[in-house]
Amino acid sequence: MRAKNVDFEVAYITKDTKPDWFLEISPHGKVPVLKVDDDVLFESNAIAEYLDEVVEPRLAPTDPIKRARNRAWTDFTTGWSGALGNVSYAKTKEDHAAGLEALPATLQKIEDSLSRRENDGPYFNGDQLCLVDAAYAPFLMRFNIVEGINPTGVLDGFPKIKAWSAALMANEAVIKSVPEDFGEVFDAGLHNRETLAAQILDEQAAAE
Ligand SMILES: N[C@@H](CCC(=O)N[C@@H](CS)C(=O)NCC(=O)O)C(=O)O
Structure with missing residues (x-):
């Protein structure tokens, strides 16, 4: 909605x-x-597509093949969020290692899809933020925060994703998609979920 x-x-x-x-x-x-007068919409992609239809400028490609490909990649966010989440929200070192071992297979799919896009970026469809960007950015944002706590450096092997992530994290609409106290809220969430990242945060705090 900020992008629009x-x-x-x-x-x-x-x-x-x-x-x-x-x-x-x-x-x-x-x-x-999303509440629109008396109507309620749910599901991120349904909401994003509705907004794209009713508020100019249209972000989805007009070319049906490109639009279908965009849709296919927004549908993959469940696999994307699950693969990243298995690393970020692992509760033990063993689960973290297993998540990290599995992650490159998912990253490679997105790296390949970014390599095949017929534009120079920085976003999925070129110089305009699009629905694919909006679908992937929240998960990249959270993954990047956990990388700051317990770095794996895994994105170093995926330069297209790394550049895409940097562009998304610098985008004002993405930055403002979370409340100002998001850092604290997210840390509290890591603790509630009893993650390895929360243990590391506690160890770092104790060492200070
Ligand atoms: N496929 C749904 C997923 C919605 C979803 O899982 N939302 C999470 C936050 S990202 C939630 O509300 N979790 C709270 C809960 O499950 O109680 C969408 O994209 O809107």
């Missing part, structure tokens, strides 16, 4: 204290939901 310069109000929902009004409108009790 739409006026909107945002309510951030905390997983363990979901308000009743939210549970009444969110079919799966999950974020995001």
Whole structure:
């Protein structure tokens, strides 16, 4: 919505204290939901596609083949988020090592898809942020934060993803997609999930 310069109000929902009004409108009790007057939309991709249809400028390619490819890659975010999350949110060193061993297979798919795009970037479709960027950026943002806590350097082997990630993390709409206290909220989430990253944060704090 920021990429489209739409006026909107945002309510951030905390997983363990979901308000009743939210549970009444969110079919799966999950974020995001978008309320448009009396209509409620859910599922990130459905919301993003709706916004793209009703608010100019159109970000999805007009060419049907390119649009279908974009859609196919936004549909892969479950695999993408799962593969990154198995590293970022691992609870033990063993699980972290297993997640890290499996991750390159998923990264390579995206690296190949970025290599095959017929543009010079920096975004998926060229110089305009698009729906594929919007779908992947949140997971890259969180992965990058955990890289700052427990670095693996895995993206060094995937230069296209690294450059794409740098462009996305510098984009104002992506930066503002989270609240200002996101760093603290995210750290608290790492602790709630009893992750290895949280243990490392605690060790670093104790050593200071
Ligand atoms: N496929 C859904 C996934 C939604 C989803 O899993 N949301 C997570 C946050 S990213 C959530 O609300 N989790 C809270 C919960 O499961 O209780 C979408 O893309 O909108």
